[in-house]
Amino acid sequence: MADESVQREALLAAIENVTARIADEKEYLTDLDSAIGDADHGANLNRGFQAVLKKVEEMDGADPQEIVKTVGMTLISEVGGAAGPLYGGSCMTASQELDGGITTETSIAFAEAFLEKLQDRGDARVGDKTMVDAITPAVHTYKKSIEQDDLPPLQALAKAVDAAERGVEFTVPLRASKGRASYLGWRSVGHQDPGATSTLMILEEILATAEE
Amino acid sequence: MADESVQREALLAAIENVTARIADEKEYLTDLDSAIGDADHGANLNRGFQAVLKKVEEMDGADPQEIVKTVGMTLISEVGGAAGPLYGGSCMTASQELDGGITTETSIAFAEAFLEKLQDRGDARVGDKTMVDAITPAVHTYKKSIEQDDLPPLQALAKAVDAAERGVEFTVPLRASKGRASYLGWRSVGHQDPGATSTLMILEEILATAEE
Amino acid sequence: MKKLINEPGDVVDEMLDGMTAAYPEELRRLDGTNVIVRADAPVDGEVAIVSGGGSGHEPTHAGYVGEGMLDGAAAGEVFTSPTADELSEMIQATDAGEGVLCVVKNYEGDVMNFETAAEMAEMEGVSEVAQVVVNDDVAVEDSLYTSGRRGVCGTILVHKAAGAAAHRGDDLEEVQRIAEKVIDNVGTMGTALTSCVTPEKGEPTFDLGEDEIELGIGIHGEPGTERVDMMPADDIAEELTNSVLDDLGLEDGQEVVTIVNGMGGTPQMELFVLNRKVQKLMDDHGLEVWDAMVGDYMTSLDMMGASITVCAVDDELKELLAYEADTPALKR
Amino acid sequence: MKKLINEPGDVVDEMLDGMTAAYPEELRRLDGTNVIVRADAPVDGEVAIVSGGGSGHEPTHAGYVGEGMLDGAAAGEVFTSPTADELSEMIQATDAGEGVLCVVKNYEGDVMNFETAAEMAEMEGVSEVAQVVVNDDVAVEDSLYTSGRRGVCGTILVHKAAGAAAHRGDDLEEVQRIAEKVIDNVGTMGTALTSCVTPEKGEPTFDLGEDEIELGIGIHGEPGTERVDMMPADDIAEELTNSVLDDLGLEDGQEVVTIVNGMGGTPQMELFVLNRKVQKLMDDHGLEVWDAMVGDYMTSLDMMGASITVCAVDDELKELLAYEADTPALKR
Ligand SMILES: Nc1ncnc2c1ncn2[C@@H]1O[C@H](COP(=O)(O)OP(=O)(O)O)[C@@H](O)[C@H]1O
Ligand SMILES: Nc1ncnc2c1ncn2[C@@H]1O[C@H](COP(=O)(O)OP(=O)(O)O)[C@@H](O)[C@H]1O
Ligand SMILES: [Mg+2]
């Protein structure tokens, strides 16, 4: 991958795009959360990313690792709810893997660490109808596409987004076992998980930024 | 007029008819009270007359005066609100005029005493947009039709009902100066007073009973 | 409209049973009536303070029965004043021989029934019955064209001050003077965002559009004096507060009690948002807030909305308002 | 849907300012946070009790801050748990060196943020942080297929008992034992007649027909476990109470506290109608009601509905629940 300032520009662009996308889809995410949660997922994430954008725009000359760590810390302190510690905490912990900047290898390590921390903190497994259902296949696909299929990172990322999309669809027919939706028991079946949906959106924007 | 037991039968029939009429028109009266009051006039009167009917049905062998007095007392203790002390108190006080049973003379005295007590207690005058606007023309017309025009009581009563009806219509364009409707100021204009309306209904039923 | 009730006609009766079941040691219901009195009534050596009115304003009035406030509260049907005979029973049951003060909210029904009741009770041997009429609602002009101003949320300050005076042993005349002093110094104005729904009617008493509110409402689901466009909370607070302050005409530096009162369906969150602005306004007007009360004190069933009360206080009233009180809805 | 607010995004901030303005001598807001602490925090020689959660449940939790209950309460955005950094600030600000007990309602967001906060606070030198997780909602099965039962209205009994224990000087371990004892003995079940409306969304979270209610709701406007036909209040009381009693499985003659809790938009009248039946049911089940509480203790904004809590008590808990407390929303 490129040098630090190019990486920083790309990261900032990705954050801008994610922030804009979440702002656009705020109502949609909240509607999904109304059906099987408490109608705040869109507002929560939007508040978080608005703060993230402001924070990183002020970070002159920080290296990529610092930026990603700040994203995580800001999400922790602005989002609250379940999504705050999950997205924010995982991001913060996984940022340690970016010590040597963003390379193909560190991006895989980041993704794996992110998933590990997420499962650790939230104790959810695939099939529990949470964001884990979108993140797990995405991370697995990304790693396998590069390490076994020798695809270039951009193509691997595109495949990971596809996998996340199937993960989101996979949540619809499931009964939730984690998160607020689990309180609904069988009534959660037939609804799409908001957290998995926001995961997909974030990945889509990262891909779109990388393709530019 | 006829002897005591005939009078008693007539009184009971009138009470039954009034009670049935108020029960039928409960919602309508309450709707009128919703517009410029507190949405309870129908329920109040219905509760009162149901109790009155039960009470007088148990009053074996009472004379007309006792019956009318009981009607008043029951209305006082069951209706509450403004209508309770007004209808009930006036009825109770005016029942003193029925000492010699119900004759043409005592019926006039009753009507006058009723009106006097009503104005005394409620301090309303014609034009204040209250039941006084229906009762006053009715009482004046009844008295004048008999004493000056020499009409038989039944015809006088029919004229009184006509007068009350015009009184009710008269309330519509007025601004209320008494009762809850007065709190609305000019906004009370254009609405028909619920109390005047119930007065008309009661008088109509008394007339209908007398005509039988 | 759904309600947690059984038969609409039974709601007052069942509510009162539910109340005495919640406070079995504090409250007692007079047999066969809708009157709640202190369990230990009549209280020896004290003037009795009683009140009453239509139901649907809970915790008003039964919630204020207890040491240091009311000795008795009569509940009428929903929004309908209690009947004279029940009021008279209440007066008799609470009189300890020192006389009874009736705190009446200014509605013709209430006033007429309380007057009749006082006559009845005196005939039954109650030593002395006095009456004060609370009319704190500044929305209604006190003119020839109205039956005077309504009694609304300021009434609870009358209960509090008069109750404290009675509890410390003041005589009837003195207790009445205190009550009237509060009445002379208090003003209230309210707004409705929605109509309430009475159990009997089961539908909103009036229709209000998504962008409209009523100003100058009473507490009986009656429409207000004016219908205006919906405004932000700060503007509503300003509108209501200014109406009250215009009416009271207080001097700079005057100490006051403020009440932000919810109408029953308003989340506490919104009452505190209002209170924030009310306190700023007091400051802007140079008034010293001695006590800022926020809560559901006098409601209109499930109505969404609020009222703002301001009461000027001096040392005498402050002592009485701070005096200990132990009632279901207000403890000091 | 109309609300007495300004900007939806400002509502929590403005509410908290309105609260401290109402209780300037009792409550203090930590600068730059949404945390309310006792004005005199940290309280020397006492274990601190703190809680927190999303806003919209007022008076929960800030209304219970004061002598004999909570030392601090953190308010998240509406229905969103507070962030870990604010929770950590609260823990640090209330710790007097005797340790801090966090009373957490069982939601994954709350639990995760409190855990993170405890780690952060201990890194900042707080002597000891303990956590109890309240999960009194019997509607949700505690099984592999859920994140456990939710924490709802029973939480305030935890605040009360633990707060009293801390106030009388018990150490952290003992205070935690008390809190857990309440948790082991309390159950709650709720119903919604209407959905609530959050300030952000401005529309009902779920649609409910004129003849339907939700059973087994939480306090976040989430749909319940079951949608059934509307019933009379007595039947609803029976349904809710029986669910709780089935879960608790109490012995004949057991003493209990009952709470009939309004969800925010329910008139008090209806809560008392429910309480009447609840007390009858306790009697039918041979239970001795030691205290029957009725009111809005833990709400869901403007939702119409109620929950019923039953807590078995012994001499130890009775002493602590009766112990003096002086907070905006609960005084003993
Ligand atoms: N234990 C968990 N593990 C993983 N993801 C979870 C867990 N609990 C909740 N989530 C995710 O969080 C999303 C909800 O986030 P959000 O609405 O912001 O928080 P809250 O549920 O506290 O309101 C869910 O849709 C789900 O994807
Ligand atoms: N002072 C008064 N004098 C005469 N009639 C009055 C007076 N006040 C009210 N009324 C009558 O009473 C009617 C309302 O009765 P009701 O609804 O039963 O009592 P409330 O106003 O206490 O709810 C009004 O429509 C009016 O006709
Ligand atoms: Mg959510």
Ligand SMILES: [Mg+2]
């Ligand atoms: Mg009326």
Ligand SMILES: [Mg+2]
């Ligand atoms: Mg009425």
Ligand SMILES: [Mg+2]
């Ligand atoms: Mg949430």
